[in-house]
Amino acid sequence: MMGPFCANIARAQSSASPDPAHHVIEIKLADLNDDNPLIDYRKAVLELAMRATGKRFSIKGCQVADVATSDQRYVQLIQAGQYCNLMTTSAGSSMTRGLEGIPFPIYLGGGGYRVLMANAASLQRARDIRTLDDLRRFRIGSGIGWTDTHIMQANGLDVVQGNYLNLFEMLKARRFDFYNRSVFEASGELETYDRDHQLAIVPDLVLYYPVDLFFYTTPGRDDIRDALLDGLRKIHRSGELAELIRQHRSTRQARQLLKSTHPRVIVLNNDRLTPLERKAIETYRLDWFK
Missing domain, CATH: 3.40.190.10 (Periplasmic binding protein-like II)
Known part of the structure; x- marks a missing residue:
């Protein structure tokens, strides 16, 4: 039987525990403020996926000095997780080995x-x-x-x-x-x-060659990893991601070019992918020639 003292401690611990229903997933995205159609596409995919989860979230740019920041520097910041916790870069990069990858190609193989x-x-x-x-x-x-x-x-x-x-x-x-x-x-x-x-x-x-852009987050940020992967899968199943690719200013012309020219295609091997990255690229695909 729990005494009054123990009961008070239990109530205090319960009230101090975070309520999952009110937890806000705070995303600090590298390159968010870059006025570039390719960066805008990454943000659009991220917002679409996070909305599909039904979870509460916020997205803002990394709080770093307004100077040119290399991918390697972003990797270091995301590993620490204080100022940045999410970036987008090519699968297979040796830089991202210390980050938590979200195994989903945001261009559905188009990269x-x-x-x-x-x-x-x-x-x-x-x-x-x-x-x-x-x-x-x-x-x-x-x-x-x-x-x-x-x-x-x-x-x-x-x-x-x-x-x-x-x-x-x-x-x-x-x-x-x-x-x-x-x-x-x-x-x-x-x-x-x-x-x-x-x-x-x-x-x-x-x-x-099989490669694409993936999101990478801070190790231990399971809330970001799980929610974002869930959201990406949902917008893939619903067709919303394919529609974004058809309509977005950074992708629509490329898809039209591949559809209309029937180009000669030379295939190269890529042995730099992790097993998860390779499986994701094989699983989530769009026929860019239709």
Whole structure:
């Protein structure tokens, strides 16, 4: 039998315990304030998924100084969990091994479709590319330490590495033949970084390797991980995510391009995925050519 003293302690402990019904999942997302269509898509997916859970939540940007912050720095902040607790980056990155991954590809496999940006000389030579062996005769530009760089090297491609912005000028200077870009990024980048129209996207040619963007959260934040995965699965089943991809300004043109051009597709292997990432990419897919 519980005495009065013990009963008072039990009541105090009960009243101090968090009420799950009133728990607010506080998400601090990296890059939230970046005025970029690709970043806006990540936020739209996150909000759609969290609303589908029926749970209470809030989303705000990481509380860090308003300076350029690298993915590696965001990883460090998210590991600590104080200022940031969620980011989006490519599956298979060695940086995220210490984070808690949410095994769901936010582009439903679309992140694996790549196009080649070319200069005038390489654009002409690209007409004869049909196979991976054909592509191995050319030099491909890619970022230092990028997941894409490692994938291409593992497939026997000759990769020239550089900083993101420098690679556009290096391509113009013919330091390499093609710059490997996401199907979501290439058109906007030409508008921004090729005002003198020296570059173009190789028509009717697409590279594909199994990769996509995933959310990663702070280890131990099971509330974020479980809720977000539940919400992502729900908006996939309901068709809301596919509809967002059809309508969003960062994805609709890419899907139309893949549907209308019937491109040559060169498939590359990707051995950098974790088993969970690979299974998620195989499970949650959209036919980008329909």
